[in-house]
Amino acid sequence: MKRRMAEPYKIKAVEPLTMLTYEERKEALKQAGFNTFLIDSADVYIDLLTDSGTSAMSDRQWGALMVGDEAYAGSKSWKKLEAAVREIYGYKYILPTHQGRGAENILSQLKIKPGDYVPGNMYFTTTRAHQELNGATFVDIIINEAHDSSIELPFKGNVDLQKLSNLIQNVGPERIPYVCVAITVNMAGGQPVSMQNLREVYELCHRYGIDVMFDATRCVENAYFIKEREAGYSNHKIKDILKEMLSYSDGCTMSGKKDCLVNIGGFLAMNDEDLYARSRELVVVYEGMPSYGGMSGRDMEAMAQGIYESIDDHYISHRIEQVRYLGQQLIDADVPIVRPVGGHAVYLDAKQFLPHLQQEEFPAQALAAALYLDSGVRAMERGIISAGRNKETGEHNKPRLELVRLTIPRRVYTNSHMDVVADSVISLFEKRNQISGLRMDYEPPTLRFFNARFSPLSENQELIAAEENVVSTQ
Numbered sequence: 001m002k003r004r005m006a007e008p009y010k011i012k013a014v015e016p017l018t019m020l021t022y023e024e025r026k027e028a029l030k031q032a033g034f035n036t037f038l039i040d041s042a043d044v045y046i047d048l049l050t051d052s053g054t055s056a057m058s059d060r061q062w063g064a065l066m067v068g069d070e071a072y073a074g075s076k077s078w079k080k081l082e083a084a085v086r087e088i089y090g091y092k093y094i095l096p097t098h099q100g101r102g103a104e105n106i107l108s109q110l111k112i113k114p115g116d117y118v119p120g121n122m123y124f125t126t127t128r129a130h131q132e133l134n135g136a137t138f139v140d141i142i143i144n145e146a147h148d149s150s151i152e153l154p155f156k157g158n159v160d161l162q163k164l165s166n167l168i169q170n171v172g173p174e175r176i177p178y179v180c181v182a183i184t185v186n187m188a189g190g191q192p193v194s195m196q197n198l199r200e201v202y203e204l205c206h207r208y209g210i211d212v213m214f215d216a217t218r219c220v221e222n223a224y225f226i227k228e229r230e231a232g233y234s235n236h237k238i239k240d241i242l243k244e245m246l247s248y249s250d251g252c253t254m255s256g257k258k259d260c261l262v263n264i265g266g267f268l269a270m271n272d273e274d275l276y277a278r279s280r281e282l283v284v285v286y287e288g289m290p291s292y293g294g295m296s297g298r299d300m301e302a303m304a305q306g307i308y309e310s311i312d313d314h315y316i317s318h319r320i321e322q323v324r325y326l327g328q329q330l331i332d333a334d335v336p337i338v339r340p341v342g343g344h345a346v347y348l349d350a351k352q353f354l355p356h357l358q359q360e361e362f363p364a365q366a367l368a369a370a371l372y373l374d375s376g377v378r379a380m381e382r383g384i385i386s387a388g389r390n391k392e393t394g395e396h397n398k399p400r401l402e403l404v405r406l407t408i409p410r411r412v413y414t415n416s417h418m419d420v421v422a423d424s425v426i427s428l429f430e431k432r433n434q435i436s437g438l439r440m441d442y443e444p445p446t447l448r449f450f451n452a453r454f455s456p457l458s459e460n461q462e463l464i465a466a467e468e469n470v471v472s473t474q
């Protein structure tokens, strides 16, 4: 018998949740233009929009806030954070940034020239936006299987080495400033990259003098999958796996808001002294002094402590198991989701869930809206809206994956919350034919998913039947 695992923490403070009625949720959704990003958090019951900046901090982190050194220059808290990153991640030079995209901005500005190509294992919205703003073209070099939600592979985030070497041959290594490898791959469903693949990418790139920069945002989760799935690592500590993974890179951008277990913060790390010197100059332009980079002293204290907590083997195994617990309930009910379940979220396959909708009717956006209406659970579209438009043709980019992301914040919800989410998704699946598509009424030019507004395609049609009132205070 497989023994069950409980949360490796107990609850010391609680935050009461709001439960609106169906009618109230309907109104809130309308006000938000059917975009879950625009719903007020006060109107949300279980918030699975993101795992970013939504972690619950430990008592030690809260305690650490009190010793934050708020000096403008040379903060002690920065020294502590720098030492933690150096010890656990292993890079020589580290610069603080307000969050991950601050690091992406500096890296992209310093390394990219117009006309360059930046290969990556599937795009991420902010990462690609910075690459494009600096004149680069993003090239997807993830294995083909990552674009198919149903294929079960242990390391579905892997780079296709053939695609990478073809690109190097076609455009020449001098037009590739670096390869960006995400660990894990958010847009593919939180899928990990194997140690072997990381090693091979690094060797290939270094043969051509190309740097490898990781998007290390969820690197601890990636380390857990290596321990679980890759031969030779089952007896290794997460800490050691992580160190080895990061040794196959020349630096990284990091959103501390995920695996570092804090609400804000990030960093840019590297081993090259010259890049570090130039990055310091840009940090003062965009972020602040190189001893705080947009974070307060207390933020840096909390992040240093969070980095140590994140590599605790019990913490990380419970984290991944909780995401899987939700995913397994959906699999058991035949709900189409991205397989295997990834590290930070369960992704519904909206194309299969709503086969009666065309991709231009925004099935994932409609499904996320219907889920909120059904139960007050907030999720996020990761499909055609997130993919934006082709910068040359102006047409919608049409990703093969049209997904709704149920993202699990770290240490925040219990498995009972997961049960409520599963019940809502399953009940929507049973009445999926009633979910209609959306039209986009307002579309911002960049990162459109954050602020776009929609309305139901048919005025007479409810997204789901109105009498259903799954979660209500009444």
Ligand SMILES: Cc1ncc(COP(=O)(O)O)c(C=O)c1O
Residues within 6 Å of the ligand: 052, 099, 100, 101, 102, 124, 126, 127, 182, 186, 215, 217, 254, 255, 256, 257, 265, 266
């Ligand atoms: C994979 C990945 N990279 C980069 C970022 C950017 O980080 P941030 O939100 O801290 O700017 C995020 C989240 O936004 C992410 O999920």
Ligand SMILES: N[C@@H](Cc1ccc(O)cc1)C(=O)O
Residues within 6 Å of the ligand: 049, 050, 051, 052, 125, 126, 186, 255, 386, 407
């Ligand atoms: N990185 C965070 C926040 C975010 C969400 C959507 C984005 O496209 C960009 C950033 C996440 O993946 O949840």
